[in-house]
Amino acid sequence: MTRLTSVTRALITAVAALLAATVSVSPAQAGPEPKAPRDFVTLRSVDPTILQEMRYFTPHNFVGERIDGYHQPVCILTRPAAEALHKAQRKLLRQGYTLKVYDCYRPQRAVDHFVRWAEDLDDQSMKGEFYPNVDKTRLFADGYIAEKSGHSRGSTLDVTLVKLPAAPTRPYRPGEPLVPCVAPRDERFPDNSVDMGTGFDCFDTLSHTLDPRVQGAQRANRLLLKDTLEGLGFVNLAEEWWHYTFKPEPHPGTYFDFPVSRKSLAGRH
Known part of the structure; x- marks a missing residue:
């Protein structure tokens, strides 16, 4: 006992x-979640006229679900990048266009989500639209997915042009039939942007900004975006017509992980 x-x-x-x-x-x-440095702002606080279609807050992206770290559909950038984008918008408005952003600051946890998805070769649910001609085993080798992204430094964004007056874009319905991002504009998922030759986030060499197969109005649209932004300090990634980074970057060696949320700005707009 x-x-x-x-x-x-x-x-x-x-x-x-x-x-x-x-x-x-x-x-x-x-x-507590990490906060953004003081030089980060919401794009809307600098220029409320720029359209925002934050794709990674929605399931309409190459993963097929909302991406980790996107708590709100809000564009956050370093102030220098946001102010340069505002100058570009003023020039384009006079020509009958508006900018539209698909993504801005991207937390490291979102990039990690992309990596986990790319390593899961069984998940091919969005292949029909976003990488119809690329084997998923090639996404790392071909540079479509990486473990670090310039977006996490706060001065990189994904952007397009919309002809004014801007028509609405209907919501994506999960499970709807997918159309290749390289298909003609009238066949692709309806986007109110001008015809850039491919859809956004199209994993294909046709997305290369100066691909010689892209001619006519499509090439003119890409060059209008490129010339306007590069004239104000942005640098285009040659493999993606939508991808621009403002230089010099305030945080060239830092990859932040605060959530995409107004709360991350600690009471700022």
């Missing part, structure tokens, strides 16, 4: 110690 009591007491002591340890580490694990 005495031996059983001792064993019982030992078990109770061990369980109590385990519970105490669990309680002591939980607050650290559930700590």
Whole structure:
């Protein structure tokens, strides 16, 4: 009887110690989300006229679901990038166009989500639209997916042009039939942007900004966007007609992970 009591007491002591340890580490694990540096702003606070269609807040992207870290459909950028984009918008409005952003600052956790998806070769649910001609095993080797993104530094954005007056874009319905992003504009998912030759986030060499197969109005549209933004300090990624980075970057070596949310700006607009 005495031996059983001792064993019982030992078990109770061990369980109590385990519970105490669990309680002591939980607050650290559930700590507050990181905040953005003071030089980050919402694009809307700098230029409310630029359209925003934040694709990674929605399931209409190459993964097929909302991406980790996108808590709100809001464009966040470093102030220098946002102010340069505002100058571009003023020039384009006079020509009958508006800018539309698909993505801006992107947290590292979102990039990690992309990597996990790319490693899951069984998940091909969005192939029909976003990478119809590319084998998923090639996404890393061909540079479509990487473990780090310039978007996480805060001065990179994905952007297009919309002819004014801007027509609405209907919502994407998960599970609807997919059309290749390289198909003619009238066949692709309806987007109110001008015809750039491919859809946004199209994993295909046809998305290369100066691909010689893209001619006529499509090439003119790409060059209008490119010339306007590069004249104000942005640099285009040659493999993606929609991808621009403002230079010099305020945070060239830092990859942030605060959520895409107004709360990340600590009370700022």
